[in-house]
Amino acid sequence: MKAFTLVCTSLAMAISGIAHGAEIDISHIQRLGPVIQLTATPLSKSAQADALRANLVTNLVAKLAVNVVEGSGLKKSNSIQVFNQQLTWQAASSTAEGEGWLAYQLPVSTHRFTQGTLTVKGLDNPQVYVNGQLVKSANEVSLNLTNGDYQVLVLADGLQKEVPFSLDWQGKSDVDQLDFTQQKSQRVSAQQLFDAKVINSLTLSPNGKYLLQSTIEYQASQGDTAIEVTELRKVSDNSVMYRWQDNRPSSAVWSGDSKQLAFVANKQIQLLNVAELTIQVVASDIDNVSGLHWYGDSVLFNWEKPFKADEKATSKRFRALEDRWSDWRNNSQIYQLDVASGFIRQLTDNKISSSFLDASVDNGTLLLTRSPVDYAQPAHGLTQLVELNLNALTETVIGQYRSFSSALYADDGMYITAGPRFMDGVGVQDKTIEVNDYDGQLYWRDGKGNVSALSKDFTPAIGSMTKLENDDVILTVTEGDRSPLYLFDKSKKRFSRIDTGVDMVDYFSVAIEPSTPTIVFAGTSATAPQKTFKMTLNSSGKQLLFDSQQQSYANTRFGDIQDFDFTNKHGHNIDGRVYLPADFDASKKYPALVYYYGGTSPVGRHFTGRWPFNLWAAQGYVVYVLQPNGATGYGQAFSGRHVNAWGKYSAEDIIEGTNAFLDAHDFVDPKRVGNMGASYGGFMTMYLATKTDIFAASMSHAGISNLSSYWGHGWWGYGYSGVASRGSFPWNNPELYVEQSPLYHADKITTPLLLIHGNADTNVPVGESHYMYTALKLLGKEVELVEFNGQNHHINTRQARFDWWDTTMAWFDLKLKDQPEWWNSLYPETTEQQ
Structure with a gap:
């Protein structure tokens, strides 16, 4: 086993050849404290010692200055105020006056998986943290560091008078070397990539004034439990109007006048009055509800009844290939809630689940789908497109298709997304070639039932669609290795790419205004973290609403x-x-x-x-x-x-x-x-x-x-x-x-x-x-x-x-x-x- 010492000369690293524990050059270390304050007991002796120290370190790490290296010296460091005492990170070699708790920070870089022991001398009850996470409370701490950049922090009750302070590193072998040079930036870490806060839902009000936004992030102290927050924000200044963390809303949908937000929470359908910021419960004791949709002054939704297996049964007879799916025997049907009275009526009743697609208030009809078992042709599944008359509760099967995705009403027909073979291959570009059913296409079905292909000569694969008031549609597409948004102009039968400025649009929502529809979207690029913007369709100008780069990667460098x-x-x-x-x-x-x-x-x-x-x-x-x-x-x-x-x-x-x-x-x-x-x-x-x-x-x-x-x-x-x-x-x-x-x-x-x-x-x-x-x-x-x-x-x-x-x-x-x-x-x- 060989140990080494690192001494900073400019940015170079020198390794000693001595065989025993080596002291780290103190010029690489900074100290905060001693923090002199009246306290009933030292940090490690408190009845809440673990929580007290963890909270302290969390705040120190959050406020820890990124020191700028100029030549061989430190240019500046941050000040921190603890109660009424102003503290500054300073050279560890400076005189430590007074008694109280101390913190030491040390930058560490590795260029391969590195193992060894960090020995702390001269401190009372030291705790060693790496990137804010406790490794061990001890004078000798084993470290296993993957290739990357780290901040080591040592927290202690105080100094030992008889032993001078030092940090020693001894690698497990010759290859276990550390670089203690302060970096101007850090390489990206696995924790950053997984833990960083990101947007995972956006719902914009029809008038474009309000945004319901959900975020998700992780913290090491919470383990696998995500921290999820939903906020109602005012778009004009991005201010928070209302916030949920427990019982967060799901299936949220805006009323047409943007005055109310309907959502599911706590086994209830609730309404948020935007003007008063009050919540009204309009349906209680409901579970497994999803897919809310306003229909005039009522709300449509899917309500699923889970299949309850015989707990005493020792066997299961399969009904179909789909029975390998754990939720296939559940049954979901469509219901309508009258908001004023709270009365709910069932609109569909079928042995096969019914899925809601769209509604036309003017025609009094709904579009829905069902998927009966049918293996007659590849891909061995069938989708029925059904229209439900809401006044008579009668159904008309519009068609049965093998490669169907979705459908939306328009004024004089409907848009359909499906594979190239839809309607006997009307979307196939070249009849002499094989086509892939997953290559999504856009179709138009007129009022007489005639279907025409809109995207046959459009290279990107169509994903989801959102219809605007003028019957144009915004489409998510796969275009090479990018996922942009496109606008399809119905009158001109033309596709045009929306200039979002990101490679991958993760989430988006549209405010449908007659003249200038507004879009809010969240997206990333290959080496650019997630950002959320607001923009109008007739302008390339964007308003930044959220920036993961600034929040989580401000001091990170990428190749x-x-x-x-x-x-x-x-x-x-x-x-x-x-x-x-x-x-x-x-x-x-x-x-x-x-x-x-x-x-x-x-x-x-x-x-x-x-x-x-x-x-x-x-x-x-x-x-x-x-x-x-x-x-x-x-x-x-x-x-x-x-x-x-x-x-x-x-x-x-x-x-x-x-x-x-x-x-x-x-x-x-x-x-x-x-x-x-x-x-x-x-x-x-x-x-x-x-x-x-x-x-x-x-x-x-x-x-x-x-x-x-x-x-x-x-x-x-x-x-x-x-x-x-x-x-x-x-x-x-x-x-x-x-x-x-x-x-x-x-x-x-x-x-x-x-x-x-x-x-x-x-x-x-x-x-x-x-x-x-x-x-x-x-x-x-x-x-x-x-x-x-x-x-x-x-x-x-x-x-x-x-x-x-x-x-x-x-x-x-x-x-x-x-x-x-x-x-x-x-x-x-x-x-x-x-």
Whole structure:
């Protein structure tokens, strides 16, 4: 074991060769205090010591100045007032006058997973915190730090008179080195990306004056419990009018005159009077209510009755393939609440659930859908579009469709979103090519029932739609790897992109005013955190309402991002982008990670999410993200190559793209390239491992190894396969189900493979990873399987997400950086059977 000392000369780091504990140069440390104040007992002796110190540290961290380094000296630091005492962070070497509690801060940077012991000397009852989180109350504290930037804070009751203060660091081995140089900014952390406050709901009043806004954030002290807040804000000055944290409103909807807000809370339907800010309960003792919609002076809603299984039953007879869905036997119908009297009447009564789409007060009708069991044609599902006459409560089935998404009334007809094959393929651009049912299209159905395609020549894939008063519609679309908003002008039959200034629109709401409709939207870009803006359709000017950058990332640095497209051997342009490390040096050779989905949607330019490209780059990887053939948003021909292919085109593009990426970027080490994907991307990772040895290590999360088993067992397997394997089944196309299944080619795999799976995954059952793990173990191949207990298809809870990210990056550090320490600390070898 070798220890070291760091001494700051400009920004350089010098390492001593002594073999024992090394004292950290005190010039790197700042001190606050002693804080002289009358108190009944020292910090650590209080009856509420843990809470008292945790609260103190939280506030210190929040107010801690980011010191600016100029040359070899500190330029300035912040002052803090504690009761009536003015305190300043100052050099730890200065004389500490008086008695009282003290805090010491020390900047720490690592450039790999680092382990060691921090020894505190000369302090009474010290507590060591890293980035505001308590590590341990002790004089010797073990630290395990991943690649990143940290603030170490030590809190103590006071100084020991007989022992001078010092902080000593001793690494576990020669590689466990720390840099104590004060940084002007910090690399992004996993905690920032998960915990930062973001908007997760926006509902704008019709007149554009009021905004109902919900936020979500996390704090380490709250663990997996999210902090969720809903606020009613005045748009003109962004001031808060009303706030909910408990019993927050759901399914909120504005009345047409913007005077009332109807919502569900505490098993009630409530009305908020905006002028008086008073709440009236108009319906009580209701549960499982959703989808509120104003209809004149009444409110429509869906009310679900959960299926109650026989608790004494020892078996379950399946009624249909859909019975694998846990909520399929629940029944939801549409009800109407008369606000004035509080009377509720049931509008639909059917063995099949009824889902509300839209209402026309002028015509006295509702649009709704039902989904009867029908496997006659791919994708093995059917949607009935039904019109309900509200006066007579009679129903008319408008049509039954295989690729239907939604419908909205307009003055002389209705808009419909569906796949290209809708109405016998009226939306198919080229009858000679295969099309993808997930490539959303926009249609018009006139009053006589005639249907015309509006987006046949429009490349982006249509998502949701919102109708304006003049019958124009605002659309969410997938356009390449971006998700912008578009306006469809009905009179001109023209699509125009709305200049939001963000790559990905996460949420939006529209105030429908006759002349100048107003939009409020929240969105991100590849290296830009979430912002919320207000804008009008006839202007590119924007009013900033919320800025996650300012709140959570003001002192964070990110690497650059560059577009990297290439033309494949078939002449197709393959879209891609490259993330560079935060402290990129073109003279170095970097390991790289290649990420893709390969399924039916592109990998969007989200700032964060389950796949944190910015975090990987911050940890020293060049990251290449590409969009192989089969993805929507690039035209019908491009997305159609997803069908009955299961990796054929996608694998070619990924291999060809990786080679092009390596040829174009000489700062990437071609022998240290890893690849990964999830779900269909996890399938692609396993499939690629049977086709190429270009990758030095691979990770498959929740991947499919056997197409037949996923088709027959996964929650969405038969339906998704109805699109991805349209018309193909194990009995009529066994070649597809065998040849494209990685399991049947496991003997060809030479790449070390990490399999990660949630053992409660219903979408892709955990057996899919077990099949491949069993095969590779019997073949003597290098493979690891890590299950996440209780996790479904997505790893969503806070700590599990961190553990999942750590597992992934530790694997690639092991294989691509020759740094086994992180992986070994997470999953140490043992001779015992556990």
